[in-house]
Amino acid sequence: MTKPFSQSCENNKHAILTVLTRELMQSQRILEVGTGTAQHAVYFADKLAHLTWQTSDLACNHAGIHHWLDSVSLDNLKRPLLLDLNQPWPIEKVDGIFTANTLHIVSWPLVSNFFHGVGKHLSSGGKLCIYGPFNYLGQFTCQSNADFDVWLKDIDVERGIRDIEAINQLANAQGLTLMNDHTMPANNRLLVFVKF
Ligand SMILES: C[S@@+](CC[C@H](N)C(=O)[O-])C[C@H]1O[C@@H](n2cnc3c(N)ncnc32)[C@H](O)[C@@H]1O
Incomplete structure (x- = not known):
């Protein structure tokens, strides 16, 4: 197979790294959901x-992930777990969880499952970093996000840009507090929660 490629990952990875470098300075083991x-x-x-x-x-994404992992030699980069938000997570505790561009792709019940998983598998003091577009008080932050939401719902009505207030509620219910809401390029956010 050809190596899968996402131009948006190439575009946003530098800005995300800048934030993660600060936010994950004290972390050791990160689980990425939706790699x-x-x-x-x-x-x-x-x-x-x-x-x-x-x-x-x-x-369905594991072959592509293996392809990318085969192209580097990094001892700290681990082969993919089969983590489906419909199922229990196949991992013990971690002290960091990262996910990018997933919460608007999965249905709202799976967003809820995501936070239950975070509550169960993120250790106390651990950080949750979520990258993607979000709404505030039900409002899109720009026309391109509104257009993107229409496009998402044309594919699957259960998809859509989430309200940060609703995300925060799910996070709070799992003992997580929003510590930072970073402004990112292209009208995205990087939300950082801490579990107390
Ligand atoms: C838009 S892609 C984002 C991929 C990558 N994180 C990025 O930023 O390019 C959404 C990801 O969510 C994953 N995903 C969709 N449904 C899922 C589920 N039920 N459980 C776990 N991951 C899921 C997809 O396989 C895909 O990797």
């Missing part, structure tokens, strides 16, 4: 060598 092509995983594991980066995704 996708693994371009982020390969880049972040290389640049953040103090971390162990555990990839995960649905089975």
